[in-house]
């Protein structure tokens with residue numbers, strides 16, 4: 259009898275247990291606690307905790323409520339007061355070039371010829387027969403008074419071609435095998451803007467090639483294979499997430515790169531989201547994609563709906579197309595590299611098929627020409643309501659063209675560190691009047707334009723906090739010039755952060771999915787060491803990335819789960 263009562267009591271307790279103390283599956287996969295969450299969401303600008311389910315943000319709020327609602331999350335990470343930003347998006351990059359620069363033999367800190375040759379020797383030990391040994395970083399400025407010859411390189415590498423580019427790209431050091439493959443002999447004439455250094459007695463090339471003469475060898479370096487391209491992308495992507503980037507817009511993608519991206523995603527080797535801007539100069543590629551239409555990835559890993567064109571060259575080398583001659587070269591107005599009709603033609607067809615066009619334009623003439631081409635294509639494509647055509651760099655603008663960006667809803671896609679890298683010489687090129695329309699971030703914002711920001715790595719550092727600092731201060735990392743270079747164009751912290759988050763997401767049609775921390779969006783986060791809202795601009799340079807999450811998955815940093 260007592261036994262039966264015990265059973266009844268047990269059943270009752272167990273039954274009550276099921277209803278009063280349920281153990282359902284966790285309500286969240288990941289809970290971030292004790293954080294300072296910068297949401298970039300106007301309706302809830304700050305929070306302490308974020309809950310994630312699958313690859314999406316489930317909930318944003320206070321620590322106390324998070325503990326109550328999501329105390330049984332599969333993984334809980336106490337961030338001990340660290341700051342969580344929406345995953346940072348870099349809207350203009352070159353992944354393969356970054357990967358290549360990371361994979362090349364690095365001679366940046368070698369002190370002399372012997373040390374450089376020792377590194378080449380080490381690399382030769384693991385090289386395949388005939389494989390090119392590519393390196394960079396020996397200081398052609400410092401070594402200019404005593405350039406080495408290729409004698410030492412020939413000794414360690416008689417068979418493998420060796421080509422070592424200088425730190426600033428003005429000189430290269432090649433061994434005899436590389437010169438031979440390039441057909442460079444005693445009789446080879448110097449090219450325009452290029453010089454082959456020669457032995458004073460014999461007239462034989464020494465292996466040092468200056469400026470454009472480097473191209474004589476460069477053109478014989480075999481193109482990357484698919485495996486090499488994948489390796490370069492993988493190494494670059496890892497470097498990106500280490501720097502807190504969760505998405506990038508790759509600003510000129512070839513069919514080979516596309517194949518590499520796809521294979522890496524399949525093999526789970528790509529931790530980063532990619533918005534691929536196809537090479538618009540590759541007519542076969544353009545034709546193929548205009549026929550098949552955009553590829554918008556439901557998983558947001560790799561989306562293809564954009565073409566890249568080049569309207570002109572760069573300002574430093576006076577290749578940027580200007581309306582009036584260069585202030586420091588009155589015979590020159592730069593070079594238009596894609597005529598207006600071609601930009602118009604591609605844009606017209608792209609709009610019809612739902613593609614975006616991103617055109618590189620640096621000079622005021624190139625920018626005006628691109629705006630004109632876009633305006634015509636837009637006026638003839640009334641069905642293309644949300645076209646988001648872009649101009650990459652939009653570097654030097656005639657004052658009358660500034661307001662046209664917002665009017666045409668054309669996006670100026672700009673790079674804060676370009677201003678601070680160019681400020682030493684940019685005004686010499688364009689003069690005191692035109693410089694007022696150069697790197698004119700605030701003038702563009704004031705007209706209502708969207709302003710995504712980016713690095714253009716590897717030409718500039720990929721550390722986004724260097725870009726944010728340049729946007730805030732318009733100073734170099736040492737704080738020069740005092741007060742900032744044309745400081746009236748500086749951005750506020752909020753504007754700069756928007757540029758690397760929600761505005762960059764807008765530039766890839768993803769602002770409803772990325773760019774802020776709010777329920778329903780992708781769980782992409784950049785966790786940093788300091789409270790960015792409380793830092794002086796210069797201190798932004800010292801921000802360290804602690805963790806990077808893409809789709810709720812930790813792709814960089816230690817988990818330190820409790």
Ligand SMILES: [Zn+2]
Nearest residue numbers: 350351509714
């Ligand atoms: Zn670029």
